[in-house]
Amino acid sequence: MSQVGQGPRDPAPSRLAYRLQRLMLTPSVRRGFVFGLPASIMVLIGVLALSDQDRRDAMGLWWQQVKTEIQSREEFMVKLMAIDGATPDISEDIREILPLDFPMSSFDLDLAQMQATVAGLDAVERADLRIRPGGVLHIQVQQRVPALVWRNPRGLDLVDGGGNRVSTILQRGARPDLPLIIGRGADRAAAEALELVAAAEPLNARLRGLLRVGERRWTVVLDRGQRILLPERAPVGALEQVIAVDEAQDLLAREVRLVDMRNPRRPTVRLAPEAAQSMRQIKMIELGDD
Amino acid sequence: MTDLYQSQRAMRAMRKAAMQRGVIAVLDVGTSKVACLVLRIDGPDQFRASDGVGPMAGQGTFRIVGAATTRSRGVRFGEVDTMPETERAIRTAVQGAQKMAQIRVDHVIATLSGGDPRSYGLAGQIDVGGGPVTEQDVARCMAACDVPPFGEDREVLHAQPVNFALDHRSGMGDPRGHMGNTLACDMHLLTVDSKVVASLIHCLKRCDLELAGVASSSYVSAIASLVEDEQELGAACVDLGGGATGLSIFMKKHMIFADSVRMGGDNITSDIAKGLQVSLSTAERLKTLHGGVVATSMDDREMIALGGEETGDWDRDQRTASRAELIGIMRPRVEEILEEVRTRLDAAGFEHLPSQQIVLTGGSSQIPGLDHLAPRILGQQVRIGRPLRVAGLPEKATGAAFASAVGLCLFAAHPQDEWWDFEIPTDGYPARSLRRAVKWFKDNW
Structure with a gap:
């Protein structure tokens, strides 16, 4: 016999269960349960953990410690510096301006700043820095090559073809192989000066130097006080013209003080006073007195 | 009249809102079962033309994502009788369908089989x-x-x-x-x-559901069961339900008549219970497993154990009945239902229609032998119809008993134009009388 008082099970959900299921099927509520609730719990844990000052400090300390431990590993240490392409005294200068106490971690080296420092040296044209495997800081230096001696108010300087100062010398005799340039702004026109020196090759034995006048034009100074005044524009052409006349008529071997080519269409020659006197007497004899 | 017009318009607006949201439920509150289907409206672009799937009978636009059925309680003759019981049955069905679909539904389209249409x-x-x-x-x-x-x-x-x-x-x-x-x-x-509709609406309200439309069950089961030609040429659909038998006549794809007979499968069950002295649940089991309407000599020898009562009386629990006896009980009631349907069809003037096609559907149309019995009463052009196949419908919900549920899906996706879908006539505005005056002048001078 079936049990009395216990009817068949009612499959219907209660009103509360029905409403709760409908609430759970609401998209926003569902999303809140699936993503929002776990995310907010995580955030809450993080906030609670970080609200303590001591714990924050400990975490910062621990982080610094880990960082230092990794950076000071053997693999990242730089033990010595190698300099290539520099004369001994320049490498001495480089070692002086880069005060590094080896061994140190490669994370502490600021290569860009060091390169700027090395390239800031007058004698250095460019510098390449890299850390080679094995813990070597390798500096490849390309030095400036002096091309001219520049006499300026501060003394005698060596400059390269671009007019950059290389070093100072105490007397002209230290580098007799280099041509001399004089005058303010002469270093900025060093390239033109080199062209002129090349063009004045036939006069090489007599050339004393090049004088920059008013920071705009060149005057070629020869021995015996002879000068060739060159124009601002195309000075090389003008010099070649003078040399051509010299080769044809021995212009510069005569008693000529000055060849003025400043106006190329009106070359002028100034004679020495005695020569001018003799010339006048000769003319008077030729033409007769009075 | 205007009040109803407004409420029907409100329901249409609700249906539109549900379509916008893309989810709507259909609910068939019947006498023997409550079925709830959750539809996902995909819009017309679900299939491309290259897929070879066109909008067949307008089904291309939706898919059934949730389905649940439960035994109905508290419903008699297709009308809500005991409201709390019905509400619980609706809750069970809706919760099951929602759980399957994993979507919450707020809008529901319901069907009404009783209410003396x-x-x-x-x-x-x-x-x-x-x-x-x-x-x-x-x-x-x-x-x-x-x-x-x-x-x-x-x-x-x-x-x-x-x-x-x-x-x-x-x-x-x-x-x-x-x-x-x-x-x-x-x-x-x-x-x-109106009382029947009101009580159904009240039940749905108590389940936190918004009503987005009501349809007659005779109408929607005809949509699902009649093929397009039958709808066009003229046919009658008889929905043999549990508590009420709905019938509708279609012509030129429009329903032109609907009626309902307050008899159905439950009457057959109660006849068996009375005739064989068994409980209603046993009678239902006997009807579905062994029932029929055409007896043969074989059925005299096939003895059915009536058991399952557990009354404690051994002799009573061991009773048997021949299948012919069972058929002898069922047949007169089925005949009575079909006779009543015939009477209603005759009253509607179905005999004057050019096509005499009758389609039987609904749960009780699955009684074996009905296809032999029905032509004797309803005429030669009778067939047993099953509802259309729609996308996503579970296999267990494809039977004839789900004709009205499937029809509701089609109705939800493609409702027919009703009076309240048209514009409200703006009568008596001044321009009209002015125009009439001008017309009078034109006509007389």
């Missing part, structure tokens, strides 16, 4: 004065239909314009834009008991 044919006629027919004219024409006095406590469930006629041209589907003088329309009006 009555059909009325209405006719209206207006003068459109030779111009093209506008939407306003159509609305005015429908408003011109003289509504029969169907009583205070009745409510209009369907009001479908079934035919438009412009001058001598009849059978127009859409008169808008045509030129003519006289526009006439025929409308089919279906009314039900």
Whole structure:
């Protein structure tokens, strides 16, 4: 016999269960349960953990410690510096301006700043820095090559073809192989000066130097006080013209003080006073007195 | 009348909102079972033309994502009888369907099989004065239909314009834009008991559901069971349900008559229970497993154990009955139902229709032998119909018992134009009288 008082099970959900299921099927509520609730719990844990000052400090300390431990590993240490392409005294200068106490971690080296420092040296044209495997800081230096001696108010300087100062010398005799340039702004026109020196090759034995006048034009100074005044524009052409006349008529071997080519269409020659006197007497004899 | 018009319009707006959200549920509250299907509306672009799937009978736009059925309680003759019980049954079905679909549904389209539906044919006629027919004219024409006095406590469930006629041209589907003088329309009006609708709505409200539409079960099961040709040429659909048998007549794809007989499968079950002295649940089991309506000599020898009572009386629990006895009990009741259907069809003038096709559907149409019995009563062109296949429908819900649920899906996706879908006629505005005055002048001078 079936049990009395216990009817068949009612499959219907209660009103509360029905409403709760409908609430759970609401998209926003569902999303809140699936993503929002776990995310907010995580955030809450993080906030609670970080609200303590001591714990924050400990975490910062621990982080610094880990960082230092990794950076000071053997693999990242730089033990010595190698300099290539520099004369001994320049490498001495480089070692002086880069005060590094080896061994140190490669994370502490600021290569860009060091390169700027090395390239800031007058004698250095460019510098390449890299850390080679094995813990070597390798500096490849390309030095400036002096091309001219520049006499300026501060003394005698060596400059390269671009007019950059290389070093100072105490007397002209230290580098007799280099041509001399004089005058303010002469270093900025060093390239033109080199062209002129090349063009004045036939006069090489007599050339004393090049004088920059008013920071705009060149005057070629020869021995015996002879000068060739060159124009601002195309000075090389003008010099070649003078040399051509010299080769044809021995212009510069005569008693000529000055060849003025400043106006190329009106070359002028100034004679020495005695020569001018003799010339006048000769003319008077030729033409007769009075 | 206007009150109902407004409430039906509100339901249409609700249905539109549900379509926007893309989820709607259909609920078939029947006498023997409550079925709930959750539809996902995908819009018309679900299939591309290259897929080879066109919008077949308008099913391409939705998919059933949740389905649940539960035994109905508290419903008699297709009407809510015990409200808390019915509410619990609805809750069970809706919760099951929601759980399967994993979507919450708020809008529901329900069907009504009881409520003593009555059909009325209405006719209206207006003068459109030779111009093209506008939407306003159509609305005015429908408003011109003289509504029969169907009583205070009745409510209009369907009001479908079934035919438009412009001058001598009849059978127009859409008169808008045509030129003519006289526009006439025929409308089919279906009314039900307003108390029955109200109690169903109340049940749904208690389940936190919004009603987005109500349809007659005779109508929707015909949509699902009649094939397109039958709807076009004329056919009757008989939905043999649990508590009520719905019948509807279709012609030119419009329902022109609907009625319901307050008899069904439950009456057969109670007959068996009374005749064989068994409980209702045993009688239901005997009916579904061994039932039939045509007895053969074999059935005399097939003895069925009636057991399962557990009364404690051994002799009573061991009773048997021959299958012929069972058939002898079922057959008169089935005959009675079909006779009643025949009477109703005759009263509606079905015999005058060119096509005499009758389609039997609903749970009770699965009784073996019905296809031999029904032609004797209803005429030769009878077939047993199963509902259309729709996308995503579970296998267990494809039977004839789910004809009205499937029909509701089709109805939800593609509702027919009803009276309240048209514009409200704006009568008596000044321009009209002015125009009339101008016309009078033109005619007289």
